[in-house]
Amino acid sequence: MSRAWLVIVAAVVLLPVVVRHAIATEIWIFAIFGLGLNLLLGYTGLLSFGQSTFFGSAAYVAGYLLKQYGINVFVVLAIGVVVGAVSAALVGYLCVQRSGLYFIMLTFALNQMFYFIAYQWTSVTGGEDGMPGIGRPAVLGVDFRQPLAYYVFVAALFLVSLWVMKRIVESPLGKILQAIRENEVRALSVGYNAPRLKLLAFVIGGAFSGLAGVLYAMLFGIVPLEAIGFVFSGNVVFATLIGGSGSLYGPVIGSFVFIWLSESVSVVWARWPLLLGVAFVIVVLFFRGGCVEAWARFWSWRAARRARVVPANADGAP
Amino acid sequence: MALLNIENLSKAFGALTAVNGVTLEVQPGSLYSIIGPNGAGKTTLFNLLTGQLPPTSGRIVFDGQDITGTPAHRIAHLGIARSFQRTNLFPALSLLDNVWVAAFARGRSWRGLAWRRTDRFHEVTERALAALGDVGLSEKAHQLARQISHGEQRQLELALALAAAPRLLLLDEPAAGLSPDETQKMVALVRGLKGRYTIVLIEHKMDIIMGVSDRIAVMHFGSVIAEGTPAEIQRNAEVRRAYLGGMAAG
């Protein structure tokens, strides 16, 4: 197991000791959401500004099934993953032929469309009031209403998700998506149907978003209308960029920073988004690779300093 | 039988006919060169062959099969690979990943596309390394494509085409922008490929191709104005006129 995994497992164990269980749980849910986005954003170079479409759709469907039928949690999760993937296939199909600003605007516009459907369809979604009363049925005798039990469940699913995403980005597909990001014309020329593969990235990212959406609905017992709104889509982009879109672990770190800031600082200071804005500006100006790059640069800076100090001493030079 | 037949192929951009009724035949195993002044339509001809652009009229037959209008991403799978006149790589990927991606596209099977680790695809990795070796870039395999020199990027450009194990290799001015030394190296490289692949080579400079080509076609304003062996081309008065005029302008 690599050092990154040791750090993450340690964080999984320590987090519920340090922060409220709900926040700790939300961090890993948001991290799953970010992993899905980053396959598009970091690996394929597609800035999707509509990820909450898949997150929210899955949350509503799962919430409805849990409320009405109280079906098995694993079945609900599987359905959520499918809903996320299918909605992403729909949106992706319309978007992958576009590029640049058109692509971003289209993901955003389709997100708005889903938002207005949820807003209008009050009999099912509850409109502005959200869809409340979602339970967490027990699994194998474990009572998920216990915050810690649910935390452990979510953290385990996060670790599985991270492992799955690691396999995906280390597979040929991971390389091919990066090649498409780097140069779509050449990727076509060497034999890849770039739009089709981008669609695949959408579907995989949508599946991750769907999983996150269901876990989110179960965490708070409600699907708020915001769960399918553009602010939510923006937040996951934001968090991923702050963490570092160039690496597998970037969105995980980003989720940590983002949720922790928004939940902790917002209590004491209502203008906390300002802080996020500042963090974002710093990232854009100095660390395009987010926290991950800042960290790597810090270590190479230290190593360089050491290297300079050592020979100076050895020579006895001033 | 010819490996490639181009029959009366044309491409018009509005009023400009960039490729005008071109007919040629490339025999398997041969090195076929296309020369001509700037704007003669050489690159456009390649763009038609590789599906980057649809032709206005005419036919392209590859290995007895009509491939006119086949989209770009399917062409590679038929066994046609090209290099570009303007370097066209994956800048932030390592040299090995650049060729690996090109090699994988033509792999025997895409099973495990999204799940198997890339180092498990031995055959693909071997082909990728061999392509880097062919152009003399093995030592730099783990550097990023954007970090190497222009000359090396031109070599990598060629390696991407080789990694696909093509049956037909289309090289668009592989020596473009190279210094005289680098050009010599590239000429030697292309000479080394001769016989291993069927090659169509676009080149600007007459002197380079006279020694290596089996046959030469001269393009001018979209049309083939002469076709034949290097000796025949050298003797052709029309070529001399077109070429001297074109070169003086360019």
Ligand SMILES: Nc1ncnc2c1ncn2[C@@H]1O[C@H](COP(=O)(O)OP(=O)(O)OP(=O)(O)O)[C@@H](O)[C@H]1O
């Ligand atoms: N996509 C396009 N749209 C419009 N005109 C084009 C397009 N591509 C090429 N042309 C025009 O077609 C003509 C032929 O261009 P082409 O690039 O094929 O020439 P070439 O023989 O490769 O020249 P060079 O030696 O400079 O590479 C030029 O006049 C060019 O401006």
Ligand SMILES: [Mg+2]
């Ligand atoms: Mg050209």
